[in-house]
Amino acid sequence: SLIFEFFGLLSVILCPLIRSPGSTGNSEDIRCKCICPPYKEVEGHIYKQNVSLKDCNCLHVVEPMPVEGKDVEAYCLRCECKYEERSSGTIKFTIILYLSILGLLLLYMVYLTLLEPMLKRRLFGHSQLIQSDDDVVGDQQPFSNAHSVLSRSHSRPNMLNKVEHAQQRWRRQVQEQRKSVFDRHVVLS
Amino acid sequence: MSNGGGAASSSTHLLDFLEEPIPGVGTYDDFHTIDWVREKCKDRERHRKINSKKKESAWEFTKSLYDAWSGWLVVTLTGLASGALAGLIDIAADWMNDLKEGVCLSAMWFNHEQCCWTSNETTFDERDKCTQWKSWAELILGQAEGPGSYIMNYFMYIYWALSFAFLAVCLVKVFAPYACGSGIPEIKTILSGFIIRGYLGKWTLMIKTITLVLAVASGLSLGKEGPLVHVACCCGNIFSYLFPKYSKNEAKKREVLSAASAAGVSVAFGAPIGGVLFSLEEVSYYFPLKTLWRSFFAALVAAFVLRSINPFGNSRLVLFYVEYHTPWYLFELIPFILLGVFGGLWGAFFIRTNIAWCRRRKSTRFGKYPVLEVILVATITAVVAFPNPYTRQNTSELIKELFTDCGPLETSALCKYRSEMNGSTAYTDNPNQPAGPGVYSAMWQLCLALIFKIIMTIFTFGLKVPSGLFIPSMAIGAIAGRIVGIAMEQLAYYHHDWFLFKEWCEVGADCITPGLYAMVGAAACLGGVTRMTVSLVVIVFELTGGLEYIVPLMAAIMTSKWVGDAFGREGIYEAHIRLNGYPFLDAKEEFTHTTLARDVMRPRSSDPPLAVLTQDDLTVEELQGIINETSYNGFPVIVSKESQRLVGFALRRDITIAIENARRRQEGIMLNSRVYFTQHAPTLPADSPRPLKLRSILDMSPFTVTDHTPMEIVVDIFRKLGLRQCLVTHNGRLLGIVTKKDILRHMAQMANQDPESIMFN
Numbered sequence: 001s002l003i004f005e006f007f008g009l010l011s012v013i014l015c016p017l018i019r020s021p022g023s024t025g026n027s028e029d030i031r032c033k034c035i036c037p038p039y040k041e042v043e044g045h046i047y048k049q050n051v052s053l054k055d056c057n058c059l060h061v062v063e064p065m066p067v068e069g070k071d072v073e074a075y076c077l078r079c080e081c082k083y084e085e086r087s088s089g090t091i092k093f094t095i096i097l098y099l100s101i102l103g104l105l106l107l108y109m110v111y112l113t114l115l116e117p118m119l120k121r122r123l124f125g126h127s128q129l130i131q132s133d134d135d136v137v138g139d140q141q142p143f144s145n146a147h148s149v150l151s152r153s154h155s156r157p158n159m160l161n162k163v164e165h166a167q168q169r170w171r172r173q174v175q176e177q178r179k180s181v182f183d184r185h186v187v188l189s
Numbered sequence: 190m191s192n193g194g195g196a197a198s199s200s201t202h203l204l205d206f207l208e209e210p211i212p213g214v215g216t217y218d219d220f221h222t223i224d225w226v227r228e229k230c231k232d233r234e235r236h237r238k239i240n241s242k243k244k245e246s247a248w249e250f251t252k253s254l255y256d257a258w259s260g261w262l263v264v265t266l267t268g269l270a271s272g273a274l275a276g277l278i279d280i281a282a283d284w285m286n287d288l289k290e291g292v293c294l295s296a297m298w299f300n301h302e303q304c305c306w307t308s309n310e311t312t313f314d315e316r317d318k319c320t321q322w323k324s325w326a327e328l329i330l331g332q333a334e335g336p337g338s339y340i341m342n343y344f345m346y347i348y349w350a351l352s353f354a355f356l357a358v359c360l361v362k363v364f365a366p367y368a369c370g371s372g373i374p375e376i377k378t379i380l381s382g383f384i385i386r387g388y389l390g391k392w393t394l395m396i397k398t399i400t401l402v403l404a405v406a407s408g409l410s411l412g413k414e415g416p417l418v419h420v421a422c423c424c425g426n427i428f429s430y431l432f433p434k435y436s437k438n439e440a441k442k443r444e445v446l447s448a449a450s451a452a453g454v455s456v457a458f459g460a461p462i463g464g465v466l467f468s469l470e471e472v473s474y475y476f477p478l479k480t481l482w483r484s485f486f487a488a489l490v491a492a493f494v495l496r497s498i499n500p501f502g503n504s505r506l507v508l509f510y511v512e513y514h515t516p517w518y519l520f521e522l523i524p525f526i527l528l529g530v531f532g533g534l535w536g537a538f539f540i541r542t543n544i545a546w547c548r549r550r551k552s553t554r555f556g557k558y559p560v561l562e563v564i565l566v567a568t569i570t571a572v573v574a575f576p577n578p579y580t581r582q583n584t585s586e587l588i589k590e591l592f593t594d595c596g597p598l599e600t601s602a603l604c605k606y607r608s609e610m611n612g613s614t615a616y617t618d619n620p621n622q623p624a625g626p627g628v629y630s631a632m633w634q635l636c637l638a639l640i641f642k643i644i645m646t647i648f649t650f651g652l653k654v655p656s657g658l659f660i661p662s663m664a665i666g667a668i669a670g671r672i673v674g675i676a677m678e679q680l681a682y683y684h685h686d687w688f689l690f691k692e693w694c695e696v697g698a699d700c701i702t703p704g705l706y707a708m709v710g711a712a713a714c715l716g717g718v719t720r721m722t723v724s725l726v727v728i729v730f731e732l733t734g735g736l737e738y739i740v741p742l743m744a745a746i747m748t749s750k751w752v753g754d755a756f757g758r759e760g761i762y763e764a765h766i767r768l769n770g771y772p773f774l775d776a777k778e779e780f781t782h783t784t785l786a787r788d789v790m791r792p793r794s795s796d797p798p799l800a801v802l803t804q805d806d807l808t809v810e811e812l813q814g815i816i817n818e819t820s821y822n823g824f825p826v827i828v829s830k831e832s833q834r835l836v837g838f839a840l841r842r843d844i845t846i847a848i849e850n851a852r853r854r855q856e857g858i859m860l861n862s863r864v865y866f867t868q869h870a871p872t873l874p875a876d877s878p879r880p881l882k883l884r885s886i887l888d889m890s891p892f893t894v895t896d897h898t899p900m901e902i903v904v905d906i907f908r909k910l911g912l913r914q915c916l917v918t919h920n921g922r923l924l925g926i927v928t929k930k931d932i933l934r935h936m937a938q939m940a941n942q943d944p945e946s947i948m949f950n
Contacts, residue, residue, distance in 0.1 A: 031307065037597035044313030044600070080598055086306065087499060088296070091280055095298035098281040102399055106356070109363050173387055174364065181366040182559060182653070186948065187385065188370045189551040189651070189769055 029086050032056035036079040042066045056083040213846040214886055217439065219386040220949050221822070222772055222929060225475075225911025227888070228440035235434070259432040260479075263425070264448045264487040270424040271449065271487075272494025275417060275456035278402055280498075282413070285406030286583050289349040290342075291324035314600050346408075346581075347571045353407035354567035357400040357654045358560050365396035369653040372397075372419030373472065374765040376450060378773050379422075380443050381474040382911055383949070389419075389426035389446075397423070397655050404654040407567050408574055410645040411652075412584070412660025418453035418472070419655075421491070425449025447473040448484040454728075455488035456495045457659070463728030464488040470724045471762065474776065475911070511592045513735050515702045518693040522744055524673050524706065529713045529745035531669055533752025536717025539647060539662075540757065544764050547651045551768070559653040566648055573645075578602075579638040584664045587638075588711065591667040592733075594704035602631040603671070624679055632672060639668045651765075658761060662718050663711035670710020674703025708733060709745045717749040720760035770948035772929055780904040782939050787896040789903070789935045790917045790925035799925055802826045804836050805865040809848065809881060812864050816841055825916055825923055826866050826887060833922040836866060838891035838914070839883070847886050855879070893918050896925075900935070907932060 032055070034047045049061045058076035067075045180186045215231065217223055236256075243253040284300045293304035301322055305311055308319035325345035326338030361369050367388050379385060387393065401416045425445045429435035435442050450472045455464030465484045469476050550556040574580035579587055595604035605627025646661040678701040681690045694700035712729045716722070726742055758778070759767065766773045792799050800815060802824045807815075815824070822841050828834045851858050857879035865871055866887050870880045893916045894903055906912065907929060914928040934944035 035313070035598050037313075046311050046313055046316065048307065048309060048311075050307075078597060085499070086303065088299075088303070090498060091284075091303065092296070092298045094277055094280040095284055098277065098399075098402065101395075102356075105360060105364070105396075105399065109360065113363065170392070174366070174392075177366040177387055178362065181369065182362065182556075185551040185556055187769060188367065188375065189547055189556070 029088050030084070032061050032081060032083050034058055034061045034079050034081040036062065036075065039067070039075050039078060040071075042075070053083050056081055211847055211850050211885065213850070214843045216842070217384050218842055219384060221384055222913050222949075223382045223384060223439045223911075224913050225382060225440055226892075228438050232434075232438050232441055235438075256434055259434050260444075260483060261486070263428050263432060263435060263445050264452075264483045265490055266428045267421065267425040267445065267449045268452050268487040268490025269494055270428070271417075271421040271452040271456055272491040272498070274398055274420055274424070275491070275495050276498035278398060278413065278417070278420075279495075281402045282405045283583075285353065285402055286408075288406070289346045289408065291322055292328070293322050295321040316600070343575050346575050347568065350407045350409075350567055350571035351564060353403045354409065354563050354654065355560070357403035357407065358563040358652075360396055360400050360403075361653055361655075362560065365390075365393045366653075367393050368397040368400060368655060370651065370655070371415035371657055371762075372422075372655070373415045374762045374769070374771070376419060376422055376446070377472055377474075377762060378766060378771040380446055380450075380472060381773050382439075382443075382913075383772060384439070389423045391423075391427060394420060394423035394427065401655040404656065408571055409567055409652070409654070409656070410570060410584070410642055410649045410661050411654075411656035411658070412663075413655075413657050414454065414457040414659040415657035416655040417457045417657075418450050421449045421453030421456070422446050425452075443473075443475075444477075444480045444483070447476060447480050448487040451484035452487040452491035456491045458728050458732060459492065459495075460728045460731035461485065461488035461492045463724055463731050466724035466727050467721070471719070471721060511589070511594075511704065511708075511733055513594070513702065513705060513708075513733060513738065515594070515699055515705070516737065517702070517705060517741055518700070520689045520693065521677070521701070522741065524677055525709050525741045525745045526748050528666070528670055528673060528706065528710045529716075529748025530752050532666055532710070532713025532715075532717035532745065532749035533755075534717070535643070535665065535714055536662075536720075536749065536753045536761075537756035539643075539718050540759070540761050540764050542647045543650055543761070544768055546647060547765070547768055550651065563652050563654060566645070566652060570645055570649070573641055577634050577638055577641070579634050579668075580641055584660050588660070588664055588667050588707075591671045591707040592704050592711075594702050602627045603675075604628075605631075623682055624675070628675065632675060635668050635672055639665060639672075642668070650761075658718065659715060662715045666711035666714030667707040668710075669714070670707040671703050673710065674701060674706030677701050677706070678703055705738065705741070708738070709741050712742050713745040713749040716746040717753045718761050720750055720753060722746065722750060767942075767946070770946045772933055772947065772949050774904075774908055774929060774933065776908055778936075780901050780936065782900065784900045784935070784939075785896065786894050786898045786900060786903050786917050786927060787924075789900060789931055790896070790927045791931060792925055799923070800824055801830075801833075801923065802839065802866070803829055805863065805867055805871040806830075807864045808861045809858065809864055810860040812844065813848065816844060822928075823914060825891070825926065827923055835891070835893065835916060835918065835923045837887040837889045838916065839866070839887050843886040844883065847883055848881070851881050855881075891916050894927075895919065900932075903927060904932060904936075 030050060030052070031048050032051045036045050036047070036058075038044045045066070047062050049063075051060060055061075058079045058081055059072075061081060062076070062079065065072055065075075181188050215227070239249075239253050239256050242249045244250075284298065287300035287302075290301065293299040293301070296304065299306075301317055304322045305317055305319035308321065310319045312318060324333060324338070324342055326341040327333045329345075330338055330341055332338050367385075367390075375385060375388060379388065397416055397420055401413055401420075404411060405413055425448065426442065429442050429445045435445055447468050451461075451464040451468035453464070454467045455461040458464070462485075465481065465488055468484050469481070473480070550562075555562070582590075590601055590603070593599060595606070605625045606623065642661060642665050646658075646665070649661075650656055650658055681694055681700050684690065685694060690700070708729065712725060716725050719725075725746055726739065729742055730736070730739060757764075763773075763775060800819050800821055802812065802815065804826055806829070823838055824841070824844075825838050826836045828836055858881055859878045862878045863871065863873060863880040864883055865880055866884050868884060870882065873880060891914075892906065892910070892912055894906070896917050896919045903915065906915065912929070914926055916923060917925045917927060930947055930949070933947045937944040937947060
């Protein structure tokens with residue numbers, strides 16, 4: 001079931017990201033950029049215009065032309081024109097997706113580290129927490145009450161219980177990982 | 190090869206037909222090594238079963254087709270996911286990096302360059318100026334110039350860098366502690382047959398992706414290539430769970446992981462072929478031809494997906510893709526080789542100091558405060574990096590600037606040469622002229638940046654945030670190379686009458702290209718620290734698209750590898766593997782000592798005797814007693830204590846699972862039931878409880894060597910076959926056992942290293 005969740009997320013990420021360039025529709029997303037270095041008395045300048053690929057050359061883009069007559073060809077030879085395309089929709093979508101995931105994770109982290117121990121303490125009393133833990137320093141570690149909740153919940157075999165069971169199992173795994181990496185420095189030092 | 194239930198023989202017992210494979214047998218514990226031979230046998234049996242049923246019906250035929258093609262499906266999905274995630278990481282990291290500087294008022298999601306994309310206010314000298322982009326000083330104080338706004342910008346830069354780093358380490362600590370570090374040493378160990386549960390899981394993937402962006406954006410001296418390999422391997426692992434062919438077989442899963450790591454490097458550098466060679470040379474342990482083709486396919490799919498996302502708006506995969514067309518001259522090989530020597534020296538220095546610092550962190554009180562450490566390193570980096578424009582900018586942009594050669598279209602300070610045209614103090618951007626003050630000040634700043642990066646990378650690699658090593662090494666090499674290139678250029682200008690330069694260089698013409706020196710320096714430093722050879726040449730070649738520069742690249746990379754090897758044979762990843770004590774039997778090292786199997790095997794003379802099981806003598810209680818008293822992973826099974834003739838080998842985990850399963854499912858199994866490993870039950874008195882048959886978990890073909898076998902051959906067998914243990918016999922009778930851990934400890938002892946540092950089985 002979590003795998004299908006992953007699939008769903010992947011398709012949500014992929015579909016808007018891969019679109020053919022022609023269908024962007026936003027005319028602001030194409031440009032022709034001509035960089036012209038200093039020439040005689042004329043200073044260097046950068047010209048940009050929303051033209052298509054076939055019009056992307058010095059004569060169409062450099063306006064107003066700073067030199068006259070015969071110098072135009074020499075000036076244009078030194079200029080370098082490049083056609084560039086971007087997808088502003090992709091960028092917007094990506095940033096918003098990233099920030100929302102980051103925000104959700106931050107909220108969950110605040111809930112796990114600050115709110116949940118407070119709620120559990122108020123609901124179940126102080127004594128339950130103290131007796132449930134092995135060798136974790138203090139109650140500041142997140143998931144430190146995983147064992148006690150796990151032992152309490154085998155009476156109701158329904159969906160909510162399964163979710164809570166899975167969550168407690170995950171917390172225990174993270175607790176183990178944290179012990180190996182941060183406390184005992186066994187892996188990933 | 191254990192006989193699965195249902196093997197047809199002429200005198201099958203009735204109970205054989207009722208025997209199914211016991212669920213859980215054949216899986217491995219966390220932090221244990223897999224048995225490659227057993228996994229490959231399991232796969233061949235599965236394949237035979239499917240093939241034999243193929244002709245029965247159309248459904249079976251479809252199933253066999255699906256089985257054959259599932260490999261391609263997995264690598265395609267892995268390539269797609271890697272490309273998509275790499276695009277997400279690139280776009281988000283770019284945006285967050287510029288967030289330290291200011292915001293784009295018209296569209297908040299654009300970084301500086303994208304914000305000014307359509308603006309007509311950009312000038313030739315300031316390519317990124319526009320009114321929509323506001324720096325923090327402008328937003329808060331209302332003015333863009335002046336000392337007050339400089340201090341405000343400084344302060345906001347430090348604030349953002351600190352908050353990104355703090356967020357990153359908090360997320361890693363709370364959700365997925367395995368997401369820290371580079372990932373490549375652990376993936377190397379996993380691919381050689383080690384199990385680390387959760388290292389390639391969903392949460393690790395998500396946290397690594399999110400925190401990688403934060404870590405890169407906080408300005409720390411790290412890169413994202415190593416973590417991208419980890420991300421790609423996570424995708425490969427997750428997708429392989431959809432197909433039972435890969436999820437149930439650890440050896441087949443590692444084929445998918447090899448292909449995934451190729452896809453990871455391919456999206457990091459935009460180099461599909463380099464990615465495949467990197468997977469072959471650095472990451473994978475066994476690399477059959479089938480994996481080669483699939484890795485290439487995965488790398489191509491990933492590169493294609495990344496290109497269609499088009500993160501940088503110029504259809505290039507990597508930010509510092511540069512095309513050179515200028516030739517190089519033979520005399521330039523001398524500075525290139527010098528750059529190679531620098532790369533090798535820096536690589537050896539970095540490996541020594543980084544390992545010493547990581548060892549400090551591991552064993553003393555320093556390691557107790559990871560969050561504080563990250564904040565401290567981020568603060569120091571931000572405070573020192575802001576004043577120098579070369580360290581303030583994104584490291585990838587710095588590399589691109591250094592790789593780009595000076596020409597009429599470039600306006601960086603590095604290109605402010607003094608023009609000789611009218612004898613006046615006009616400045617030009619053409620190289621091969623005397624250096625103007627702009628170039629001198631840029632050189633000073635580059636020297637300071639070099640020292641800063643060298644020092645900070647030592648403390649940054651190994652922090653508890655995702656950190657890669659490729660980009661900082663390339664930056665250090667590029668800075669060194671550019672300095673050497675400019676020095677050579679000025680030498681060529683001021684002494685154009687020397688023999689060397691007179692032969693090849695004409696006055697006023699393009700002779701030396703400092704950008705090429707930067708590229709060669711970057712390759713040399715990266716080769717010096719990772720000791721990559723072929724893959725590095727191909728990656729840099731694909732980055733620059735020039736076949737002409739193969740010779741200087743190879744000269745520099747070979748020199749750096751030789752110089753680095755003179756100080757120590759290990760690259761940075763092998764050194765970290767040794768620091769962590771992973772059971773990695775390096776295929777590149779040769780075992781040259783003359784010891785025999787007898788000297789390495791256990792039990793030694795001072796140890797208790799070998800714990801063996803007899804084939805039909807034990808009761809369940811005695812068996813459980815042996816398992817509880819010892820901590821060995823497996824037990825040889827012998828005919829009887831008098832003859833000591835070998836029957837097979839049984840693993841502890843399998844025995845435990847089988848006994849539990851039997852007690853749950855079968856009736857009448859009690860503590861004094863007889864356990865037998867033979868095909869038929871031994872004759873028992875009439876009132877004894879029902880015996881327990883454990884033949885299905887017995888490995889009937891364990892590998893054996895005699896006690897006089899030279900250790901060279903034993904190590905070779907372990908490497909080539911991927912064994913976990915090997916039994917030692919003397920005159921046909923069982924004498925002892927050699928495990929992979931014993932071999933690693935023996936090799937460490939022979940190399941005068943601490944044998945107790947090998948921690949895992």
